[in-house]
Every structure is written in C-alpha cells, then in structure tokens.
Amino acid sequence: MPETIAPVIGLIGGSGLYDIEGLENRRWQRVESPWGEPSDELLFGTLAGVSCVFLPRHGRGHRVPPSELNYRANIDIMKRAGCTDILSLSAVGSLNADLPPGTFVIADQFIDRTFARKKSFFETGCVAHVSMAHPLCPRLGDALEEAARDLGLPHKRGGTYLVMEGPQFSTRAESELYRAWSCDVIGMTNMPEAKLAREAELCYATVAMVTDFDCWHPGHDHVTVDAVVKVLLANADRAKELVRAVVPALGAARGPCPAGCDRALDAAIVTAPDKRDPALMAKLDAVAGRVLRAA
Numbered sequence: 326m327p328e329t330i331a332p333v334i335g336l337i338g339g340s341g342l343y344d345i346e347g348l349e350n351r352r353w354q355r356v357e358s359p360w361g362e363p364s365d366e367l368l369f370g371t372l373a374g375v376s377c378v379f380l381p382r383h384g385r386g387h388r389v390p391p392s393e394l395n396y397r398a399n400i401d402i403m404k405r406a407g408c409t410d411i412l413s414l415s416a417v418g419s420l421n422a423d424l425p426p427g428t429f430v431i432a433d434q435f436i437d438r439t440f441a442r443k444k445s446f447f448e449t450g451c452v453a454h455v456s457m458a459h460p461l462c463p464r465l466g467d468a469l470e471e472a473a474r475d476l477g478l479p480h481k482r483g484g485t486y487l488v489m490e491g492p493q494f495s496t497r498a499e500s501e502l503y504r505a506w507s508c509d510v511i512g513m514t515n516m517p518e519a520k521l522a523r524e525a526e527l528c529y530a531t532v533a534m535v536t537d538f539d540c541w542h543p544g545h546d547h548v549t550v551d552a553v554v555k556v557l558l559a560n561a562d563r564a565k566e567l568v569r570a571v572v573p574a575l576g577a578a579r580g581p582c583p584a585g586c587d588r589a590l591d592a593a594i595v596t597a598p599d600k601r602d603p604a605l606m607a608k609l610d611a612v613a614g615r616v617l618r619a620a
C-alpha cells in the first residue's frame with residue numbers, strides 16, 4: 326500500500342494578495358532559512374480543517390520587486406513549514422485576445438526569460454538536474470479548474486506564461502515576439518519559483534489572473550500600474566473565493582502525486598556521495614532531505 330499523507334496547502338499571494346482573510350487559527354510566524362531572508366513571515370492557519378501556509382510573495386506592503394525576491398528562501402521555508410503543495414496566485418498581462426482582464430488562466434507551461442536570479446538550490450558540491458518538461462502539477466490544475474467552474478469564474482485551463490525579468494513592463498516588440506511564440510500571459514515572478522518548487526519536490530500550480538492586455542493590443546497602448554491595480558483588486562477577492570473552494574478539495578489524505586512532483590529528486594542528483602560538499606548538504610536538509618538522508 327502506498328503511504329498516504331495529510332496535505333498542507335501552501336499559498337503564495339502575488340500583487341494585491343497580502344493576507345487570506347477567513348483563515349482560522351491564524352498566526353504569523355517567522356521561519357528561518359539557510360538560504361537567506363524570505364519575503365515575510367508565514368501565515369499559518371486552517372481552512373475547513375485543512376492546514377494552510379500563506380506567504381505574501383512581495384511581503385506585506387509590497388516591499389520586494391520581482392528580481393530581488395529571494396525565491397530560494399521563500400520555497401525553502403514553505404517546505405520547512407510542511408507544505409506538500411503550492412498554489413501561486415499571480416497578476417499577469419494577457420498576450421491573447423481571447424483572455425481579457427478578469428480571466429483566470431490555470432497555466433500549464435512556462436517560458437523563462439529571467440536572467441538575474443538564483444535558479445537552483447543545487448550548486449558546486451551537489452549537482453542535480455530535475456525535469457521541467459511538465460512544470461505544473463496536473464492534479465492541482467484539475468482541482469483548480471473544477472473549483473473555478475463551480476464558482477462561475479471566467480477561466481481557461483492551460484496556457485503558457487512567459488516570465489520576464491522586469492521590473493519595467495515589456496516593449497511593444499517584445500510583446501509581439503512573445504505573441505508570435507504563442508505565449509498566453511506575461512508576468513515577472515513564477516520563474517524560478519516553479520523550478521525551485523520542483524527541486525523541493527512540491528506540487529506547484531499557477532493561477533494567472535489577467536489584469537491588462539500588455540502593450541500589444543490596439544486599444545491598450547501601454548500598461549500602467551493604476552490600470553493594473555484596479556483589476557487586481559477585483560481579481561484578488563475572487564482569488565480568495567477560489568482558494569476557499571479548492572482547499573477543501575485538496576485537503577483529503579492522499580497517496581503519492583500521480584505526476585511524480587513529490588519524487589522529482591529520485592534520479593536527479595549526479596554528484597558522487599563522497600564528493601558532496603557537507604556545508605551545502607546541510608543547507609539542502611529541508612529541500613532534499615528525503616533523498617540525501619536515504620543515500
């Protein structure tokens with residue numbers, strides 16, 4: 326019989342999402358990470374009896390820009406806090422005329438165009454290569470799709486999220502290029518977050534909430550924070566409804582992830598055991614302890 330676990334649902338709130346009201350037994354608590362300073366304390370609580378852990382990605386008050394987020398510390402503390410799954414709730418621009426502001430895209434692919442971020446927990450002293458062919462957990466995607474449908478939210482299952490470095494919005498030529506690549510939405514944060522979640526063997530899903538048409542659209546010559554924030558606030562309320570609907574569905578005890586997210590490191594580490602750096606191994610205790618302790 327495969328082992329069953331009681332899921333702990335991690336929620337990463339993006340722009341406009343700095344708290345989850347309605348979380349019961351709530352407490353903000355600092356969690357230390359060997360990877361440095363995370364964005365904020367974690368908010369622990371329960372929804373319908375299911376354990377949840379919330380992190381405001383940019384910190385309360387939106388202090389940290391996308392390129393300066395410590396993605397490694399953020400994922401590490403969520404793993405330390407016991408999370409098994411992460412739902413990323415993110416504001417995005419639309420690159421697709423069929424996805425107007427207000428649409429929730431349950432993404433299934435990424436193109437990572439970021440270049441100024443630490444993208445892996447694995448460094449000299451312990452090298453690993455995980456698969457990113459299917460970067461988002463289909464089991465979480467199924468649950469989100471069902472909850473969005475039941476709530477009557479405008480949504481689309483599947484879509485490619487292009488991750489740009491930012492913090493400036495894209496040029497018109499870039500926006501057109503990404504459209505020619507068949508990307509659906511654009512944002513600045515879900516990479517390397519999704520790569521690090523995979524390395525940490527966490528199931529990860531993205532709800533990309535469209536706030537604007539980026540700058541390619543004939544009727545929307547540029548993106549402005551003002552315009553984005555207006556839509557964002559309405560999206561944020563609906564995102565919280567979605568969370569309240571999906572968490573109970575995800576909370577039942579379950580076996581291993583059918584897509585293998587929770588076993589991503591099984592065949593990923595290539596460094597010979599006697600060549601591994603003890604200091605790095607100590608930092609990897611939460612992220613990779615399952616496989617390193619077994620070695």
Ligand SMILES: CSC[C@H]1O[C@H](OP(=O)(O)O)[C@H](O)[C@@H]1O
Nearest residue numbers: 339340382391415416512513514
């Ligand atoms: C305030 S609009 C630009 C900002 O919003 C998105 O962040 P998040 O994914 O955390 O919601 C986008 O990626 C930019 O960082």
Ligand SMILES: Nc1ncnc2[nH]cnc12
Nearest residue numbers: 416417418511512513539
């Ligand atoms: N157009 C856009 N480009 C990048 N990130 C965004 N976040 C919200 N809208 C965006």
